[in-house]
Amino acid sequence: MGVGDKLSSLPDRPGVYIFRDENGEVIYVGKASSLKNRVRSYFQASAGANPKVRALVRRAADLEYIVTDNEVEALLLESNLIKEHRPRYNVYLRDDKSYPYLKVTLAEDFPRVFITRRVVRDGSRYFGPYTEAGAVRETLDVLRRLFPFRTCGQKLEEGRPAKGRPCLNYHIKRCPAPCAGLISREEYRAVIHQVCLFLEGRQEDLVKELTRRMKEASRKLEFERAAELRDQIAAVKRVLEGQKVLFTDAGDLDVLACARGEGLSLVLVLFVRHGKLLGKDQFFLERTEGAGEAEILTAFLKQHYARADYIPAEILLPDAEAEELPAVEEWLSRLKGSRVKISLPRRGKKKELVEMAAENARLALEEARAGAEISRRSDEALQELAKELGLPGVPRRLECFDVSHIQGAETVASLAVFEDGRPAPHQYRRFKIRTAQNDDYAAIEEAVSRRFTRFLEERELINSGRLSTREAGFYRLPDLVVVDGGRGQLACARKAMEELGFGHIPAVALAKGEELVYTADAAEPLSLPRDSEALKLLQRLRDEAHRFAVTYHRKLRQKRTLRSVLEEVPGIGPARRRALLKAFPSLEAIGRATPEELAAVPGMNRRAAEEVYRYFHPAEGEDGLQAPGGGPRRHPPG
Structure with a gap:
């Protein structure tokens, strides 16, 4: 018996209907307050205007239905069946990964x-x-x-x-x-x-509680504890300053909006807790071809809140009326155990919130599209790079080394990492060169050697159970090593890798200026076209390594300058210099500090703080700025 033969026997009762294709696979699951009216609507002439409905009807070879006592039970059953079968024509919330x-x-x-x-x-x-x-x-x-x-x-x-x-x-x-x-x-x-x-999100209640405990500690003369609580209160208030207060009635809301794309749509949720906008989240929904905004949002409501840990008292939606909302509202109320209201505001602050969510959803979808395009181009660049260099496979992880110094002083090396053609800044590493202070070749060799030595050390710790792979910083090996320089730098990098047993990992050098790519096996460097995506990828990686190395070098140079200045201040020995260097990032910062702020640095006292303050704020005399004791000042602030 086909689908058409079963239409006449459909009951006028709530339930779930299931379309299957000729292979028996579930291709759509829906719910209805009246199975008879809802299923028949798919076969009316007006339904054919929707391409998705036309494709569904064309492929449907069989129809099943399950009658329920009410529409809410039908909704729950529909949700479970969609999660189990993931039908081709249902709007589906991506949840193939577990969220933290x-x-x-x-x-x-x-x-x-x-x-x-x-x-x-x-x-x-x-x-x-x-x-x-x-x-x-x-x-x-x-x-x-x-x-x-x-x-x-x-x-x-x-x-x-x-x-x-x-x-x-x-x-x-x-x-x-x-x-x-x-x-x-x-x-x-x-x-x-x-x-x-x-x-x-109840930071105001937290501030009140901390304030009460601070006053109680003061009454008990526990001043150290009171000071700790005071600092906690200040920190919480700084968090509060960054939160936008929207309502004084301390309501809990989720504000939903949808941005539709071709086959993939995005739902953005703004979280309002106790009247404050705390943040947002975004979710992607698949198989949304031909689906309207109301259908997408309804599908999201049913799938997202079925597994959410918290359901607010009110959910705001755009003004896109959907016939299922009353049943969804009742179902959410049962899940929460108290009344949940779904509102479609048409004016006022709540309407402005929905519009804000809609604009954020639009921008997020555009960003996702741009990210997908970048990923596509990066993948093409990696495939081209593998072809040009004759690599055994696409190099998903690239690591690049660079060296920075000024006349051999404060020599540092950097390690920049790209994964799938995109920067992975949290995996960047830096090295303060210990041996070669005026030799770029030796510096590259040392940095590469230390990187792969750390891999061997971490592997031993992981194998013994003393370190997890998540905590390891050097455990992942590169598919391709890149060094900034020419044949000499490449030879030094290869030497370090081969000595440690990593000679099988491909390595190349990229020379500045002519942008030639040196390989270990070829007698002549490789000259890639200037518009080559593979070359552009190597250049971006090299530039990142250079930027990271220069930044670290400048930081060390600044610290050395600051250390030399502090050596001139009476009463400031090595321990206090280290403490000041840790507490203040620059000369300007120390020059702006008050005696009280200087005295608060661990190891400092009032007398030492005043010495530092006088050094940076000498008395104004006839000859201008004076150093402590009347001598000329050597290092003016800034």
């Missing part, structure tokens, strides 16, 4: 806060999901600066702390050391409560 969450292990006596990609019912609280791993790492870093908590995996129980001395995190004030019994369970959980307030 911040997990707070509240079931433990001394909870931890860490990143996870698995949500399990173990009594913990989860905040997320975050679509960008960088965003969740940044949030965790902010939390660790504001609130010291443990990150180790030790099993700690009240009254039975682990034995041993506190680790380094305790000494740098990143952990209160519950493992050593230096904080009670109640005090530690109060810190974790503050973490949760911060993640919930």
